Amino acid sequence: MSVKNMIPALEWLPNYKKAWLQGDLSAGLTVGVMLIPQGMAYAMLAGLPPIHGLYAVTVPLILYALLGTSRQLAVGPVAMVSLLTASGISALQPAGPEVYLLFAVTLAFLVGIIQFGMGLFRLGFLVNFLSHPVISGFTSAAAIIIGLSQLKHLLGIKLPNSEHAHEIVISAAQHIGETHWLSLAIGLISIVVIKYARYIHKALPGALLAVVAGILAVWAGGLAEMGVRIVGKVPQGLPGFSLPAFDLGTWQVLIPTALTISLVGFMESFAVAKAIQAKHKNYEVNSNKELVGLGAANIGAAFFQGYPVTGGFSRTAVNDQAGAQTGMASLISSALIVLTLLFLTPLFYNLPNAVLAAVILVAVAGLIDYKEAVKLWRNDRSDFWMLLATFVITLTLGIETGIGAGVVLSLAVVIFRSTRPHVAVLGRVPDSNFYRNVERFKNLELRPDVLVVRFDGPLYFANLNYFKDKMDELSAAKGNALRLIVLNADSISHMDSSAVHALEEWVKDTRKRGIAVSFTSVIGPVRDALNRWGLVDVIGEDHFFMNNQQAVDAFTEKQEANHFQEYVLQAN
């Protein structure tokens, strides 16, 4: 592996073109301005003081810009990972904010190590096991949980931290009478500003506007004395060095969360990185290098008072639209945050929590995707149930259980489906060599003495009994006239040793009943397996054909020449 291979930035940094600068500068500043409110809001969602959301976009951004393969990906705190951080750490019941922060940087460290390791060991493919319905159901449910977690800031009431939707709803219903109306008003106005500012002018940064307006309102109106909760003192200056806990006990408890964040965070990040790369095509994104880049970013977060980060969907889209050409845009965003930390943090003292809650609510509202559910209900009922199961489990039993159950369920369906593959009886399209499913095509030619069957899937240990039962059923339906079974094998993609044994037995049994067996369109790897096991000799070379018609013709020929009996018993 060359150095250039390890540090993708070496592809663009040494040859940096002046022409790129305008786009990178514009994108970097735009995303930086977005990052100020979002970073603080997501840190609050993660249960941390808002400043750590800004710390998390200093060193990590630089590391990703150097090691990541995407040139437009905007790394930093995102809603889902922040929620996972909160739920993972709460489970540990940390004693005070210092311990909470220690657990947060430890989590970032573990996520970094896991992602880095997955990248080195090329385990990026693991993310393939998250199916579309599982992601959709999980994301919608997580968005609802995130939204509910902000209710307390929006209503200005006390609610327990929980990742179980029903618990928050019940508790909120009990405390709804204590609503702090001024906080609610600030929150609602902020939502309107954040959501609709861009209709006034495309480049108007709604969230920043809401932040500024919120601060001014609290400062001018003395709203803090009227019970509006504010961010309070925000430390000034760059993040200090921090050390994660090196304590096996803590690690053990955090590792399930770290694994979930590693996978979910990578998945979100990689999906958007791929989508943007597909537009540009002047570079490649590589799943394993992306893992290394994100892993490095998280390790950076761990040592500079940050918390787990990943590539975010919305900021990446903005980065791209604003013209980002290279990782330089991220470096500029990071520089803007550094300047903010150095000079602007005292200004955030009067920022109302309700404004930050509004930032989060607007961000996650877009993640609730009921349209996909409706589409699946219409087009793929099995995947609809998968989405619903993941959604309900995530909402009621928690985030990690939800995604875990989703993955296990969707793999179980894959396995279950493969135990009962589609089986079609084929008939001949008149005057042709084509054979088609008799249940789907009309006017097909069927001979009473010939059964042509296509088995659509690998033949392996878990579907052998289904194969035999189905064959028995189909032969029985043909009755006593049956003299030839043609097994159209073109969609039998694999045969394991159990299948070879069972097939041998089936062929012998069928021939004992006076019925010939032929195979057509057997694909290469299956032919290899049959050869290795000597089954080609048992069946007889001359019982394998390129297509169904050849098999039927050969049989007819033998029958007409009165050689049928030998043909059946061939090689037995």
Added chain:
Amino acid sequence: MSVKNMIPALEWLPNYKKAWLQGDLSAGLTVGVMLIPQGMAYAMLAGLPPIHGLYAVTVPLILYALLGTSRQLAVGPVAMVSLLTASGISALQPAGPEVYLLFAVTLAFLVGIIQFGMGLFRLGFLVNFLSHPVISGFTSAAAIIIGLSQLKHLLGIKLPNSEHAHEIVISAAQHIGETHWLSLAIGLISIVVIKYARYIHKALPGALLAVVAGILAVWAGGLAEMGVRIVGKVPQGLPGFSLPAFDLGTWQVLIPTALTISLVGFMESFAVAKAIQAKHKNYEVNSNKELVGLGAANIGAAFFQGYPVTGGFSRTAVNDQAGAQTGMASLISSALIVLTLLFLTPLFYNLPNAVLAAVILVAVAGLIDYKEAVKLWRNDRSDFWMLLATFVITLTLGIETGIGAGVVLSLAVVIFRSTRPHVAVLGRVPDSNFYRNVERFKNLELRPDVLVVRFDGPLYFANLNYFKDKMDELSAAKGNALRLIVLNADSISHMDSSAVHALEEWVKDTRKRGIAVSFTSVIGPVRDALNRWGLVDVIGEDHFFMNNQQAVDAFTEKQEANHFQEYVLQAN
């Protein structure tokens, strides 16, 4: 469900033919004679006093004869289930023999309930998940563990009960100096008698002969005083009524063992039942009814001082060879055991444990199957590793872990394999409509502007990235001349919603690059999915063909008529 449907015996019992009696009588007596030593030996293996092995073939045999669907299956104690019983109960560290027995009947009760329930809910298919290599590796390892567990009786020394092979071996090595040579001699002679009696006369019951000789030798020679361990006092009479423990705590600990016994026992039993039925064909065996029958037999064992039973391989074979026609044979075996219990048990006082150990050793020696391993090594390397993993895990980490790991590993391989299906580039067999894999056939016609690809497996969430990467790789190999990709879909057995989304994206991307996409031989269920999602419209009806040549011809036609550009962009 009719009564006849629920009680399969009503098919043969009311119409019992005189002609059947001779076979049933001969088989029933032969198996009964086998059951006396085997039942006692297996009970000893299960950690119970030998008499419980005879109790276990009274009521259970009658229940299976009435409710089971096989007419030759010989139900009763078997080696594997006895070992599982011993290992499951030892884990509970029962305080004294009464508690041990209570746990044994409770285990039989739980196995009965589980099997009965699985039968009612038609879960018999679960046994399909045990693949051939897993069963083979597991059985060989279990046979070795069983054999090792009898070392203490054979050598006449004290060894700890363990289901970890290495522990027994180490302990035996430490105590080998204490070997009781007389016991060892009795054991070795018994092994020779049991194994070779049938070479003197086919019908000579070797095990019974060894038992009789052993008893006589101990009685005549006063061997018990010389340190030969004997069975001792065996109670006379029929088993009393027993109640399983109805205690959730006990159940919780026993349930993993009960589940393993239910599945492994059923698997062994069903495999032999099917094999024998395939010979007779005058009745049907049904997996769910078999579960009900075995479940009832186990519940019967629970209430009459037995322990878990199932259909045994060797006794069933003997039953069939001796001419069993119906369940009447089992009723006769049971009657013989009842007579033994009533009148003969005092004779077993002087029976040496070493003889029973010999019965077990001979029975399990045949289960060690290294030939299958050799065959797999030669013919299916992946299945060989599966066998070896199951074998090693069973031997070192225990029986239940072994079979559990085997099932999980073999399903993981199925999943992993389906994430990287076989993909073939096809070329035309000259002057024909056949297309074949270019890596397997020579002299195929390949056009520089056409890529024909066959994807051999379902297209679903976990292999979408592989599909896209592979397509990119194959298109790149074709270079700039490429104008048409034909996706030969006949072995794509299924497409889920994630696949449909990804395929739509891939088709649009490919067309944007100026390359036309056509589909051939799409099977019914996949065509349905594409239709439901509207993808047939996106791709265009006229881009679907019956075979590859039609797709290439249609493309050539458009190209010659200068309609290529519209053809590519069709419906975009």
